[in-house]
Amino acid sequence: MFDFSGKTLFLTGASGSISRAIAKVFHSLGANCVLTDLDESGVAALARELDPSGGRVVGLRHDASVSADADRCLGDAKERFGAVDFVVTGAGIYRDQMVHDMTDEQWRQSIDVNLSGVFYTCRAAIPVLRDGGAIVNIASMAGHRGSYMHSHYAAAKGAVLTFSRSLALELAPRVRVNAVSPGLIEGPMVQPLLAARPGLIDQTPLKRLGTAEEVAHLVTFLCSDWASFITGESVHVNGGLYIGS
Numbered sequence: 649m650f651d652f653s654g655k656t657l658f659l660t661g662a663s664g665s666i667s668r669a670i671a672k673v674f675h676s677l678g679a680n681c682v683l684t685d686l687d688e689s690g691v692a693a694l695a696r697e698l699d700p701s702g703g704r705v706v707g708l709r710h711d712a713s714v715s716a717d718a719d720r721c722l723g724d725a726k727e728r729f730g731a732v733d734f735v736v737t738g739a740g741i742y743r744d745q746m747v748h749d750m751t752d753e754q755w756r757q758s759i760d761v762n763l764s765g766v767f768y769t770c771r772a773a774i775p776v777l778r779d780g781g782a783i784v785n786i787a788s789m790a791g792h793r794g795s796y797m798h799s800h801y802a803a804a805k806g807a808v809l810t811f812s813r814s815l816a817l818e819l820a821p822r823v824r825v826n827a828v829s830p831g832l833i834e835g836p837m838v839q840p841l842l843a844a845r846p847g848l849i850d851q852t853p854l855k856r857l858g859t860a861e862e863v864a865h866l867v868t869f870l871c872s873d874w875a876s877f878i879t880g881e882s883v884h885v886n887g888g889l890y891i892g893s
Contacts, residue, residue, distance in 0.1 A: 650872045653678035656729040658722065660712055660769055661739030663690040665835035666786065669860035670736055671698065673868050675705060682725040682732070684710030685739070712739035712765030718772040726776045734871045735773045735783045737766045742837050744797045755800050762804035770815060782824045782871040785812045789831040789886050809882050816880035824879040826870045831886025833858045853888030
């Protein structure tokens with residue numbers, strides 16, 4: 649459906665289930681892929697899996713909470729492929745913690761990765777992005793409605809939504825910026841939540857979990873020319889849970 653040949657994706661948190669699906673879809677559509685993650689061996693293995701020749705895919709170690717890492721990785725992307733067309737910020741952490749006994753360090757770590765990491769990556773990407781490029785920040789349904797035991801995560805994701813809208817204003821008309829808010833998506837992150845609240849599936853109008861591929865397809869659309877008049881938006885992917893509960 650889409651041809652991304654000659655285009656380059658810069659993707660953070662690439663070892664995560666949603667980001668892995670994004671990487672696979674973009675690669676299958678012809679894009680070059682710069683994949684980054686704190687798990688250096690994991691992201692290197694994913695790069696080799698997608699492109700054993702190493703010609704179109706590179707895996708880099710990237711601590712999203714460190715601004716210098718974003719600068720270095722975007723610099724490597726520019727050196728390797730000349731420029732970047734798409735930026736997708738998939739790096740994140742999701743840890744159970746009640747507010748009353750949350751430590752300063754637990755709060756800071758979540759904000760540093762889930763919010764500051766998005767800022768660092770987007771800031772570093774601005775001079776590297778080609779005209780007509782697109783940024784998609786992975787937020788969360790939690791950023792819209794809050795989340796029990798995940799106030800630090802929800803606060804960060806809510807800020808990602810407003811940051812994305814602000815960035816869309818700053819970068820228009822050269823670059824489009826949107827956010828995607830997944831709900832309950834199959835993968836290891838959602839299992840503890842389902843164990844604690846098994847009724848969440850019943851509250852979902854479509855009566856199932858979403859898949860990482862379904863999120864990846866939306867991200868692909870938002871980066872494509874089919875979404876050429878869409879910017880500053882936040883799109884839900886949750887099977888109706890947001891309205892059904």
